[in-house]
Amino acid sequence: xxxxxxxxxxxxxxxxxxxxxxxxxxxxxxxxxxxxxxxxxxxxxxxxxxxxxxxxxxxxxxxxxxxxxxxxxxxxxxxxxxxxxxxxxxxxxxxxxxxxxxxxxxxxxxxxxxxxxxxxxxxxxxxxxxxxxxxxxxxxxxxxxxxxxxxxxxxxxxxxxxxxxxxxxxxxxxxxxxxxxxxxxxxxxxxxxxxxxxxxxxxxxxxxxxxxxxxxxxxxxxxxxxxxxxxxxxxxxxxxxxxxxxxxxxxxxxxxxxxxxxxxxxxxxxxxxxxxxxxxxxxxxxxxxxxxxxxxxxxxxxxxxxxxxxxxxxxxxxxxxxx
Amino acid sequence: xxxxxxxxxxxxxxxxxxxxxxxxxxxxxxxxxxxxxxxxxxxxxxxxxxxxxxxxxxxxxxxxxxxxxxxxxxxxxxxxxxxxxxxxxxxxxxxxxxxxxxxxxxxxxxxxxxxxxxxxxxxxxxxxxxxxxxxxxxxxxxxxxxxxxxxxxxxxxxxxxxxxxxxxxxxxxxxxxxxxxxxxxxxxxxxxxxxxxxxxxxxxxxxxxxxxxxxxxxxxxxxxxxxxxxxxxxxxxxxxxxxxxxxxxxxxxxxxxxxxxxxxxxxxxxxxxxxxxxxxxxxxxxxxxxxxxxxxxxxxxxxxxxxxxxxxxxxxxxxxxxxxxxxxxxxxxxxxxxxxxxxxxxxxxxxxxxxxxxxxxxxxxxxxxxxxxxxxxxxxxxxxxxxxxxxxxxxxxxxxxxxxxxxxxxxxxxxxxxxxxxxxxx
Numbered sequence: 028x029x030x031x032x033x034x035x036x037x038x039x040x041x042x043x044x045x046x047x048x049x050x051x052x053x054x055x056x057x058x059x060x061x062x063x064x065x066x067x068x069x070x071x072x073x074x075x076x077x078x079x080x081x082x083x084x085x086x087x088x089x090x091x092x093x094x095x096x097x098x099x100x101x102x103x104x105x106x107x108x109x110x111x112x113x114x115x116x117x118x119x120x121x122x123x124x125x126x127x128x129x130x131x132x133x134x135x136x137x138x139x140x141x142x143x144x145x146x147x148x149x150x151x152x153x154x155x156x157x158x159x160x161x162x163x164x165x166x167x168x169x170x171x172x173x174x175x176x177x178x179x180x181x182x183x184x185x186x187x188x189x190x191x192x193x194x195x196x197x198x199x200x201x202x203x204x205x206x207x208x209x210x211x212x213x214x215x216x217x218x219x220x221x222x223x224x225x226x227x228x229x230x231x232x233x234x235x236x237x238x239x240x241x242x243x244x245x246x247x248x249x250x251x252x253x254x255x256x257x258x259x260x261x262x263x264x265x266x267x268x269x270x271x272x273x274x275x276x277x278x279x280x281x282x283x284x285x286x287x288x289x290x291x292x293x294x295x296x297x298x299x300x301x302x303x304x305x306x307x308x309x310x311x312x313x314x315x316x317x318x319x320x321x322x323x324x325x326x327x328x329x330x331x332x333x334x335x336x337x338x339x340x341x342x343x344x345x346x347x348x349x350x
Numbered sequence: 351x352x353x354x355x356x357x358x359x360x361x362x363x364x365x366x367x368x369x370x371x372x373x374x375x376x377x378x379x380x381x382x383x384x385x386x387x388x389x390x391x392x393x394x395x396x397x398x399x400x401x402x403x404x405x406x407x408x409x410x411x412x413x414x415x416x417x418x419x420x421x422x423x424x425x426x427x428x429x430x431x432x433x434x435x436x437x438x439x440x441x442x443x444x445x446x447x448x449x450x451x452x453x454x455x456x457x458x459x460x461x462x463x464x465x466x467x468x469x470x471x472x473x474x475x476x477x478x479x480x481x482x483x484x485x486x487x488x489x490x491x492x493x494x495x496x497x498x499x500x501x502x503x504x505x506x507x508x509x510x511x512x513x514x515x516x517x518x519x520x521x522x523x524x525x526x527x528x529x530x531x532x533x534x535x536x537x538x539x540x541x542x543x544x545x546x547x548x549x550x551x552x553x554x555x556x557x558x559x560x561x562x563x564x565x566x567x568x569x570x571x572x573x574x575x576x577x578x579x580x581x582x583x584x585x586x587x588x589x590x591x592x593x594x595x596x597x598x599x600x601x602x603x604x605x606x607x608x609x610x611x612x613x614x615x616x617x618x619x620x621x622x623x624x625x626x627x628x629x630x631x632x633x634x635x636x637x638x639x640x641x642x643x644x645x646x647x648x649x650x651x652x653x654x655x656x657x658x659x660x661x662x663x664x665x666x667x668x669x670x671x672x673x674x675x676x677x678x679x680x681x682x683x684x685x686x687x688x689x690x691x692x693x694x695x696x697x698x699x700x701x702x703x704x705x706x707x708x709x710x711x712x713x714x715x716x717x718x719x720x721x722x723x724x725x726x727x728x729x730x731x732x733x734x735x736x737x738x739x740x741x742x743x744x745x746x747x748x749x750x751x752x753x754x755x756x757x758x759x760x761x762x763x764x765x766x767x768x769x770x771x772x773x774x775x776x
Binding site for chain 2: 056150161163164169256314
């Protein structure tokens, strides 16, 4: 079976699934969050996976998206659809400016710089109370169901909108991967010095990827704000809540691959939910501990990600069947 | 849930993989395996469903932080709720419902608003809860209330934030005074206590953690200070989990204030007071509930805790005949979040008795229309609970409490005071 058949099958399944679920229930909420975080992992994957620029600051762009659209909605009654584009533009600009001081940094230093950047924005969001609502956070104004205002009582519309975003980001990823930009990014990933020598403008390549990734991440920030109706600086600029989670989802699934973040999100998000649902009424904190242990176990078993684990497993099965 | 179920859910996730996207080409799963995986995906969310055999019981959701920064307060809250649930069940359950037992469905909100909303959604969709109690921290409650409001499930909370009942929601019930009222009372109470101690309060210092809780407390203090003509000589936010408080203390020394108001949960407040006292600053300290009114405060500070004051939305000395049961069972005094959550559940039980059916709509109507008296309501200031149309308990009055040895004594206002206030640092 060709990869595109897998894609088509997954997409059809994703489109059909909600018709079996309670539109305001828990399963569809978990699925929607899973799609959202899969999309976030995929957006991260554009810089983190293709170019191996491990960013721990993607919350910066996510938060810019959430705050921009919500502030525009509250103060100017501007549709979140427009706010979303404004947020994406702002995030792209931020990524562009951020790339100047960080471009020469590699590995851990780059990761730390991006982390610091998102922390700065979190502090700004916490302190600039008149605009951002400060630490108390922002509530998306309550409205009747409206596509223009991107607000629904039922979870199903959010599910499809976020599914659309995921598909969009996957397509962008695929196009970049197959394009000249993708090859240049891989050259940067393998050996930046060699890439430079053979004539790849590494700076430009990295900036392009960073800007695209940031803009897509901001789109997701807006969708998140509309979906959860409320957020505070910690929820959208949080290191653990967003930055690390985006990276973990992509890395655990298989960084640099299209299916990686999807697999990562479909394992991590439901796993966290199940751990919580099954264990939180027992000892306090047990669910988080179990979730953490499971992550450690997965990484110990296969550091290259679940995708490798899955394809190895299938290969072994087929061999077994033949023999 | 059993262990084997845990395995099942994990394998369901794994079986889910072909759904998740494109595989590297070169393998060929059978159609059957794809179908099986698809079926597993569809079934996946249901595997976690917890089945409650006894159809007659009333499911009450409890969403509190059992992990993360606020875990301790979440556990306290859960203890208070469990105490009352056991009392009600031991006394024969909800009589109007044929002796139906209260069945608590407890979920960890963790410390992120999104999970608070998600677990709330889970309780509503899967456990048919008639109401939800929680979620202690204001940011968690705000996120949770967005879910409960849209599903029409009453949410009873003891979170402080003004926003909770300030959004026109119909399904949220705030059992205590809101943050701005608490902030106002904190300063008024301090001024009155100072007056009685022979000092007129003219300048104060405020330091607060940069969270919803800290900043709304500070805002209340600021506004009241203006209204009372008190100068705020220092007004500083600091990050939650601050590692070095020395700069704050240096500023405090320079500010020459008569009293200091550090609005923080626990650890930051401990650090601030310890550093102050070690440097010989004997200013009266007035805390904003949170970590100031739990046994750990005294345990961590020892003698430095003596005479530290705090605002509190309630205190266990208001009715020891009720709160002693908590101390007996858990070994520490009934902290206010345990007390107020206990009142929430007792009021809910009373509403169920009156409504005569375990239906969220009926419960909401009853909560809005009834004045609740007796039982745990006696432990509240006002000795009763009455919610206005926004869902705020109009009868709740803030208290000032002061540390005396291992106990917290209510010292203000006079009608609720159980001891005399002392205006002095340690």
